[in-house]
Amino acid sequence: MLPIRTSTMSGLSSRNTGRVGAEQHATASAKHVWAASRPTASDMLADGLSAPLIPFEELPLIKSERSTLSSCCIRWRFTATFFNRDQNLARGSLAIQVKRWLEHHGISDPCIGLSVNFPILRGRGRFVDVHVAASSMEVLAQAPLVFRGARLERHLVGLALSPSIMVVEVTGSNIADTGVAQQLADVLAPFAQVHNIWLETRSHSQDTSIRQSKMIALVETALSERGYCDWDNITAIPGYAVLNGRECRLDYVGRLDWCTFCRSQASSFHTSETCLKVPDKMWQTLHRGRE
Ligand SMILES: [Zn+2]
Incomplete structure (x- = not known):
């Protein structure tokens, strides 16, 4: 939606x-x-x-899937088997489809902000992210994208905001x-x-x-x-x-990873490992806990 x-x-x-x-x-x-x-x-x-x-x-709450999606982006799901070796082919094909669809709907400069990326690490390529300008989001959401004859399913819509x-x-x-x-x-x-x-x-x-x-x-x-x-x-x-x-x-x-010892008192960013204020005893405990 x-x-x-x-x-x-x-x-x-x-x-x-x-x-x-x-x-x-x-x-x-x-x-x-x-x-x-x-x-x-x-x-x-x-x-x-x-x-x-x-x-x-x-x-886009931190633990929600939406937080993995930037604004001005729509995530689509491949409905047929998708091989990672097809990424370049899909990237080109989908960019052309999106460009034509936006042009067809009166968007004069469809390439502004347009990019096609694969969000999931290799081996799990089921999704593709399409970025456009915020003003094109509504038109993009209706795009009938296809790859190798199979229609893509709209999975997640990012915010049409900055x-x-x-x-x-x-x-x-x-x-x-x-x-x-x-x-x-x-x-x-x-x-x-x-x-x-x-x-x-x-x-x-x-x-x-x-x-x-x-x-x-x-x-x-x-x-x-x-x-x-x-x-x-x-x-x-x-x-x-x-x-x-x-x-x-x-x-x-x-x-x-802000220092958990200084917390709000940290005058600039540093981690607990590089903190100069952590007492020696505590430093050892901190590090033992991580080993
Ligand atoms: Zn510190």
Whole structure:
């Protein structure tokens, strides 16, 4: 299903997580708690915030398959047997099919952003990713792609948003309200433009007193001069931050292995192995644990 940017989300919505590795017995709900944009009369939801940039259900959460797909990309599945030796042939054939399809639908410059890639390591080539410009995503989604006479199946649709849109998941704050969400927005502000923050709460279906909460921020980092994701900007986002007086862990795609000893106190990025502050005794314990 294509992402529908104009759709709105109720303040509190339950969802089927659908996430790889998600606990099967947990139920999750998400509440939109912070928005960068001020609501207009037509835009304001019951929670007093403006509608989020995208609904919670469409976020590329870290453990979801969608997080493996960049924005402006559609993943297709081969329905017939596909051999890795066919990759070059398929790449050329599919690029031509996509170009013709976009041209046929009035897209004057179909090659902008167009690329065909194989996401799965050799030996498991069942999928192919097609990147196009954000404005071409809707037309691409309808493309009847074929390889060796077999129709490809549309498997996963990425967001029709800037490729530098990403999520930051924050654990450890214990509680999250608008005040804590504002603290998170302030922490992230030097590194990324923060659009929206949600609070996700999971409770165990057998024992609802067991609850885990997480803050999830939708952010956008600056692109490189050539318009691509800039990993220097992404990896500059800290791995830890103090929120609500607690040390919290920030997770996002591309996060480096930040020092677990210094955590939010690290003045610059380094790993535990290269930390100069870890006492000798602890250093040995850390390393013994890894052997
Ligand atoms: Zn350190």
